[in-house]
Amino acid sequence: MVSYKQLGFVNTKEMFAKAFKGQYAIPAYNFNNMEQIQAIITACVETQSPVILQVSSGARKYANQVLLQYMGQGAIEMMKAYAKEKGLKEIPIALHLDHGDTFELCKSCIETGFSSVMIDGSHHSFNDNIALTKKVVEYAHQHDVTVEGELGVLAGIEDEVSSAVSHYTKPEEVIEFVSKTGVDSLAISIGTSHGANKFKPEQCTKNADGVLVPPPLRFDILEEIEKKIPGFPIVLHGSSSVPVDAVKMINSNGGALKDSIGIPEEQLRRAAKSAVCKVNIDSDGRLWMTAAIRKVFVEKPAEFDPRKYLGPARDALVMMYKHKNQNVLGSAGKA
Numbered sequence: 001m002v003s004y005k006q007l008g009f010v011n012t013k014e015m016f017a018k019a020f021k022g023q024y025a026i027p028a029y030n031f032n033n034m035e036q037i038q039a040i041i042t043a044c045v046e047t048q049s050p051v052i053l054q055v056s057s058g059a060r061k062y063a064n065q066v067l068l069q070y071m072g073q074g075a076i077e078m079m080k081a082y083a084k085e086k087g088l089k090e091i092p093i094a095l096h097l098d099h100g101d102t103f104e105l106c107k108s109c110i111e112t113g114f115s116s117v118m119i120d121g122s123h124h125s126f127n128d129n130i131a132l133t134k135k136v137v138e139y140a141h142q143h144d145v146t147v148e149g150e151l152g153v154l155a156g157i158e159d160e161v162s163s164a165v166s167h168y169t170k171p172e173e174v175i176e177f178v179s180k181t182g183v184d185s186l187a188i189s190i191g192t193s194h195g196a197n198k199f200k201p202e203q204c205t206k207n208a209d210g211v212l213v214p215p216p217l218r219f220d221i222l223e224e225i226e227k228k229i230p231g232f233p234i235v236l237h238g239s240s241s242v243p244v245d246a247v248k249m250i251n252s253n254g255g256a257l258k259d260s261i262g263i264p265e266e267q268l269r270r271a272a273k274s275a276v277c278k279v280n281i282d283s284d285g286r287l288w289m290t291a292a293i294r295k296v297f298v299e300k301p302a303e304f305d306p307r308k309y310l311g312p313a314r315d316a317l318v319m320m321y322k323h324k325n326q327n328v329l330g331s332a333g334k335a
């Protein structure tokens with residue numbers, strides 16, 4: 001058993017309490033490789049933002065679970081060294097399992113240094129979701145690890161599980177779910193979804209610049225939930241904004257992305273000021289990495305040193321994470 005405390009991670013309890021009170025949201029950024037983790041740490045130290053490093057089960061398989069544990073440990077050491085070099089404060093970092101689907105996976109992550117886990121029972125019946133989530137909470141809390149549950153279903157891919165339609169969270173279910181399971185935070189469905197195609201063009205209107213504007217998130221549902229469980233930390237998955245510039249850069253360099261529409265930043269700013277304490281962002285990083293790499297390949301077709309295209313991809317990620325912390329989530333300066 002490797003405790004997250006030995007590695008230098010924190011659980012999400014204090015992070016969320018401060019975020020709730022301060023009306024901002026903690027960024028939860030997914031990673032699978034070295035450049036992503038370097039960019040997250042660089043951006044979050046430079047903006048002095050707390051951060052949640054997220055690992056999906058697919059990422060854990062891709063990166064190798066043993067290596068991943070050391071990458072997490074490496075992130076903490078890099079953060080300390082970089083903060084010292086810049087004369088800045090160290091930042092709180094949580095290591096979180098994203099979309100855990102079984103008790104065994106959550107247990108294995110807890111035993112290998114994760115400080116927080118998500119058990120996503122949203123595809124089960126309400127009662128089965130409660131039973132599974134409660135089992136994970138009982139084990140996790142013995143180790144002071146925090147647990148995120150989910151009620152309601154997001155459209156798109158949630159790891160191996162995919163759903164064509166979303167089912168909004170039912171506010172009338174949240175009190176029973178939270179009290180019976182003992183979860184520390186709750187992911188809800190109010191109109192976000194995973195991936196780069198969150199809305200169909202026909203669902204959108206066009207703004208003055210011809211940019212497609214999707215329908216607003218269901219803040220009415222969020223408000224009802226806030227009334228039912230006052231002060232309880234809420235999580236928003238599927239919160240990439242799918243920047244038009246990144247999509248253009250991909251497509252003008254040989255890419256073929258179609259109908260790529262995300263959550264407008266204005267909507268996320270509003271969410272971050274509410275009970276939403278954690279905002280999950282993965283696709284935007286994938287888009288900027290792809291855009292930067294494609295540009296190098298088109299402009300310098302003779303280049304074959306991976307550092308020459310992964311380096312620019314990493315730089316693009318740093319810019320994006322800093323922008324989110326400073327201008328969208330309000331987490332900059334809250335470390």
Ligand code: G3H
Nearest residue numbers: 056058059158159194282
């Ligand atoms: O919510 C899903 C995350 O973007 C992780 O995606 O399962 O492909 O690693 P992944």
Ligand code: 13P
Nearest residue numbers: 195237238239240282283
């Ligand atoms: P995006 O696909 O919108 O980045 O959402 C990521 C996510 O919710 C990870 O759990």
Ligand code: ZN
Nearest residue numbers: 194237238280
């Ligand atoms: Zn998610």
